[in-house]
Amino acid sequence: MASLTQAFAAELMPAGPLSDAARTYASEAAAANTKRAYRAAWADFVGWCAIGGHTPLPAAPEVVGSFLAARASTHKAASLTMRLVAIGQAHRLKGHRLDRQHPAIRETMKGIRRTHGTAPAKKAAADVVVLRDAVSELAKIPGPRALRDRALLLVGFAGALRRSELVALDLADIRFVAEGMVLTLRRRKTDQEGQGTEIAIPFGQSERTCPVLNLRAWLEAAGITSGPVFVSVNRGGAVGSARLSPIDVARVVKAAMEAAGADPTGFSGHSLRSGFITSAARAGVAERHIQNQSGHRSLPVLRGYIRRGSLFVDNAAAKVGL
CATH class of the missing domain: 1.10.443.10 (Intergrase catalytic core)
Incomplete structure (x- = not known):
């Protein structure tokens, strides 16, 4: 898993030549918590693709839709949406386009929301x-x-x-x-x-x-x-x-x-x-x-x-x- 996380750090860097200073600033474009979440989400997707023999980058919409469906029983809709954002971010920064409105992705997410709901678990308020x-x-x-x-x-x-x-x-x-x-x-x-x-x-x-x-x-x-x-x-x-x-x-x-x-x-x-x-x-x-x-x-x-x-x-x- 460590190698997958390290690979994602490279995936988040924009394609094309950048100076060392530009790369340093680009790496700080997202908050640390956001980057950690994206790394974990991307590692999950890459690991799933490796097991199934799929190409993670660029990924076919059908592959992404299948991944979301595979995780629907264990992850909430908000967590799946974050994974979808991370996958799309990795594609965008490497010069690829992931069509999130493709029916294989859009309709899968719609079905997951209808089946499992979207209400997040709320913690008690310390009034x-x-x-x-x-x-x-x-x-x-x-x-x-x-x-x-x-x-x-x-x-x-x-x-x-x-x-x-x-x-x-x-x-x-x-x-x-x-x-x-x-x-x-x-x-x-x-x-x-x-x-x-x-x-x-x-x-x-x-x-x-x-x-x-x-x-x-x-x-x-x-x-x-x-x-x-x-x-x-x-x-x-x-x-x-x-x-x-x-x-x-x-x-x-x-x-x-x-x-x-x-x-x-x-x-x-x-x-x-x-x-x-x-x-x-x-x-x-x-x-x-x-x-x-x-x-x-x-x-x-x-x-x-x-x-x-x-x-x-x-x-x-x-x-x-x-």
Whole structure:
């Protein structure tokens, strides 16, 4: 599989001569997570073609359609669409054209969507109620790890941050001001060119759940004066220098939700972000203000979160006298 991944790195480079500098910039045209996903998708397709004796590049539409059908029982429609995009990208960058509207591809995908559906599995939102309970439980635990986890949960929630944005924070990205603090996100999903985004987080209504005060407490206890904000803490309470990973955020969230009495299996690192949007919608916060904090470019995507968070707000079934 390693050789397939290495081969894909070459496949993603445009055809024709490029200078070393141009190749370096071209390799950074897509985000790291996107490139990893494309490599895995392309490796899957190449491996499937090798087993079946098919040519992966250029691939006949019938071959691509057959591949999608072969993966339909184990992969969701969104995952298959991403694989199709990766296959098309590899073709385009090598000077080939993959006709995604060819009936062998289009009708296969249409049939897969009708048969298996397109609704993605939704993780539970860590709304403000369960978050308060989780922070209260963490407040009972002494030591720097609990301090870190409280700060991580509250900053991630109040900033509506993705887990990758949360762990990418450096102390230099935080500016404490009279109203609270301002986070500078050097790069986010909707800012792939790194122009930077500022997110304001005000003081909370309670000292226990205030993201600003809890972050200050963690920084002071950990002795952090530069570098990553959220770092490792071992079981003995020793603060390390290694930056936490996005997976670590998910672990912290799950453990905190379990401590609060919730089923941890339904939660993920994304639960803080979705929990903020859900709670803001229930509190009647205007859509544009939620969007300012979350950074969503797509209103339909944001409205999906808002609708799920407001299902029982002014619900018609509650007003018909049942």
